Amino acid sequence: MIGRLKPDHVPAPSNQPYPEPQRLPRGRHGLPRAFVVQNQRDRIFASLAAVCAERGYSATTVEAVIQHAGVSRRTFYDLFADKEDCFIAAYDLIMERLLREVGQAYSGGERPWARRLTSLLRAVIELFTAEPAIARLVIVEVLAAGRPALQHRDAALERFAAFFEAGEVELPAAMEGRTLLAHAVIGGLYETLYTSTVDGQVDRLPELLPDLVYCALVPYVGHAAALAESETERNGRG
C-alpha cells in the first residue's frame, strides 16, 4: 500500500485519511522551533485545503484558514506573505509528495512500461480518493488561484512527462513530437480527474481507473495493447 500525503511526522490513523495534525501543547514544550513551524505549516495547509474545498479559492480568507487551523494571524504572516503565497507553498508541497509517492509506485520492480504506468495511475487515484480536499486543491482550486499558481501547475504537470519517456520506444521509430505527446496525454488525464473532482465524485475515481489506463496508453501502444492492460486492471490488478 502506498503512503499518503500526510505530514511525514504525524502518524495517520487508518480511518482518517488526512490527519488533522495534533495541536502542540501551549507554553513551553521543549520542542525545537523548526518542528513547531513545520507542524504549523502543515496544519495551515490542511486548513487551507478544507476551507477552499468548502468555499472555493476566491472566497477563502486568511481569517477562515487561521481559525480552522487554530493558529494566530501573526503565525500565519510569519510564514506566508498572503493567501496566494500560502496556496502556492501548499500546492508545491503536495505535488512534491505526490510525485514522490507515484514515482515509487511507477518504478518498483522489473515490469513493462504499460504496467508501471498503470501502477502510477492507480497510486494517483488512491491518493486523491483518500484526500478529496487535497485533490480539489491541486486539481480544481489551483486553476482559480492566480497566474503564479498557474505557472506552478504547468511546471508540476511538466514533471509528469518524465513517466512517459519510457513509453516512447512503443511509438513508430521516427515519430516526431514526443514531448508534446506526453503533455497531451497528461492534459487528457487531468481533464478526467478535473471533471470528477469538480462534480464532487472523487470517491468514484477508482471505478474509472481501467478506462483511464486505456486512455493513457492508447496513444503509445495502440488499441489492442491498451485494451489488454485495461482489462487486466479491471479484472483485479495484474
Added chain:
Amino acid sequence: MADGTGSDDPPPLPRGRHRLTRGAVVEHQRHRLIRAVPSAVRGKGFAAATVEDICVQAGVSRRTFYENFRDKHDCFVTSYRHHSQEVMAMVTAAASAADGYEERARLGLLTLLRFLAEQPDLAYMAVVEVMAAGPEAVAERDNAVAALTALIGEPVLAEAPHPLPDMLLRTVSGAILQLIYSRVLAGRAAELEALLPMIMYMVLVASQGPENAALKVGLLAPALG
C-alpha cells in the same frame, strides 16, 4: 478577422443628436461591453480587473454597464458565452464544408486554433481567466468544451472499427485543451496552429493506431521505396 486589439468592434456612437433608437443604442453599447471583456481582463487578470476597466475599454459609462449587467461576473459570463457561440458557429461552418469525418474534425480544429491565435486576449480569457471567474463561468466553459467535443470527437469515435470507452472523448478534449492552455499561458498563442498535427493524432490514434495516425497527420514521414 480581429487582430486581438478589437479592431472589428463597432466604433463608439456619434455624440449628440443622432437618429438611432434608444433600443439600438443600448444594444450597441451592450455589444461593446461584451467585446471589451477579453482585453479588459488581460492586463490584471479577472480577480483584479474592475467594472471601470471594462467600461474604459468599451468607451461606455458605468451607468450603462449597470443597465446591462449585474456585476463583473455577469458581464464576463455573458461575454464568454457570446464568444464561444461565435467560435462554435465558425467551427461548425468550417466542419460542415468538408467531406468525411476526419476532414471535418481537422477543419473544425484548424478554425478553432486560428480563431484563438488571431485573438490572443480572447484566447487568454477563454482558457485561463475563465477558471478564476467563478462557478458560473466555469460551468459555461464546461459547456463549451462539451459542445466542441461532441462536434469534433464523437463522429470520429463513432467511426472507429472497435468500440471505444466513452472516457476517450473527454481525454482527447482534455489533451487539446492542455496543449492550447500551455501555449496561451506562455504568451505563445500565435503558435497555436502548429499544434494541429498532434491534436489530430490524439483524435485518430485509438481508431487507427499510432503508425497510421502519425503518417496521416504528418508526424511520421512515409517510408521510402
